[in-house]
Amino acid sequence: MGVEQKLGNMGVVTTTLESVVNWGRTNAMWPMLFGLACCAIEMMSAQSSSYDMSRFGMELMRASPRQSDLMIVAGRVSRKMAPVLRRLYDQMPEPKWVIAMGDCASCGGVFNNYAILQGVDEVVPVDVYVAGCPPRPEALIHGVMTLYEKVKADKFVPTQDK
Amino acid sequence: MEAKLEPIVKTLQAKFGGSFEEFRGEVHYFIQPAQIVEALTLLRDQHQFELLSAQTAVDYWPQTSPRFHVIYQLSSLAQNITLQLRVPVNGDSPTVPTATGVFDSANWRERELLDMFGIQFEGHPDPRRILMPEDSDGHPLRKDYPLGYEEPQFTFNFEDIDLRKPYAKE
Ligand code: SF4
Numbered sequence: 001m002g003v004e005q006k007l008g009n010m011g012v013v014t015t016t017l018e019s020v021v022n023w024g025r026t027n028a029m030w031p032m033l034f035g036l037a038c039c040a041i042e043m044m045s046a047q048s049s050s051y052d053m054s055r056f057g058m059e060l061m062r063a064s065p066r067q068s069d070l071m072i073v074a075g076r077v078s079r080k081m082a083p084v085l086r087r088l089y090d091q092m093p094e095p096k097w098v099i100a101m102g103d104c105a106s107c108g109g110v111f112n113n114y115a116i117l118q119g120v121d122e123v124v125p126v127d128v129y130v131a132g133c134p135p136r137p138e139a140l141i142h143g144v145m146t147l148y149e150k151v152k153a154d155k156f157v158p159t160q161d162k
Numbered sequence: 163m164e165a166k167l168e169p170i171v172k173t174l175q176a177k178f179g180g181s182f183e184e185f186r187g188e189v190h191y192f193i194q195p196a197q198i199v200e201a202l203t204l205l206r207d208q209h210q211f212e213l214l215s216a217q218t219a220v221d222y223w224p225q226t227s228p229r230f231h232v233i234y235q236l237s238s239l240a241q242n243i244t245l246q247l248r249v250p251v252n253g254d255s256p257t258v259p260t261a262t263g264v265f266d267s268a269n270w271r272e273r274e275l276l277d278m279f280g281i282q283f284e285g286h287p288d289p290r291r292i293l294m295p296e297d298s299d300g301h302p303l304r305k306d307y308p309l310g311y312e313e314p315q316f317t318f319n320f321e322d323i324d325l326r327k328p329y330a331k332e
Pocket of ligand 1: 037038039074075076101102103104105109132133134135
């Protein structure tokens with residue numbers, strides 16, 4: 001009786017550590033609540049039963065940065081809010097990702113003025129930009145799927161060299 | 163003008179001089195900065211204007227000089243009337259005595275005027291910015307404050323602006 005046969009019966013698959021870890025990360029991503037303006041309404045409806053983001057393992061919105069690994073910046077960030085945003089980002093444990101949801105978070109949107117940060121990429125590194133004012137829930141979910149593709153291709157390297 | 167306002171405006175004119183303007187039933191009474199605290203006290207104590215419902219400013223630069231008008235909107239709940247006091251102030255170093263001694267609610271409004279217009283309120287207990295970050299420059303609601311913060315990116319200047327943009331590091 002061969003070992004291979006026995007193991008085959010037990011349903012063993014072989015893979016690389018990288019891909020299994022990344023698979024785990026994508027299927028249990030906990031976004032941090034960061035609703036700042038009108039876009040937050042669409043983020044809420046992306047969570048609601050008709051769009052149901054929890055199909056992709058994201059049903060838990062955390063109110064604490066220490067428990068989350070994805071920051072969805074939904075809405076416009078004022079200049080006074082910028083240091084707060086950065087501090088919350090710094091408090092999140094590695095690995096962490098950022099989605100800039102909506103035109104305001106991506107580039108300032110219609111608010112080209114003294115009060116609003118011209119894109120959150122001035123204070124935190126952004127992985128995915130979701131366009132729209134506001135983006136529909138499908139667009140946000142597509143943004144998250146895009147991020148999953150990115151995470152799945154992640155390599156294990158020290159963060160400094162990323 | 164509202165019948166109940168007439169004697170009040172007459173009293174103000176007898177005491178402080180000054181003129182008034184009326185627009186669609188709203189009365190604006192012009193007064194000098196030095197007289198404002200006295201006028202507010204008089205209106206509050208003798209004419210039942212117990213509420214400072216708004217305090218704001220307008221910048222009339224460059225058409226008018228003095229460029230700023232500080233506006234105090236007083237309401238009398240007892241008599242159901244409102245009256246605006248306008249204080250014209252010069253743009254070089256705009257200074258008005260604080261109204262916090264008369265109406266406590268003037269505190270944050272004067273901080274907002276300081277922040278947005280750079281109007282100093284003499285004797286204010288806590289003269290700090292209220293809306294903008296502490297380290298910001300200038301006063302955004304002044305007409306000579308630059309409009310627009312960032313140049314919009316188009317295809318022809320995309321690279322240019324992209325190079326200048328302060329992207330965050332990890
Ligand atoms: S992108 Fe549009 S919907 Fe989103 S925060 Fe800005 S203005 Fe609101």
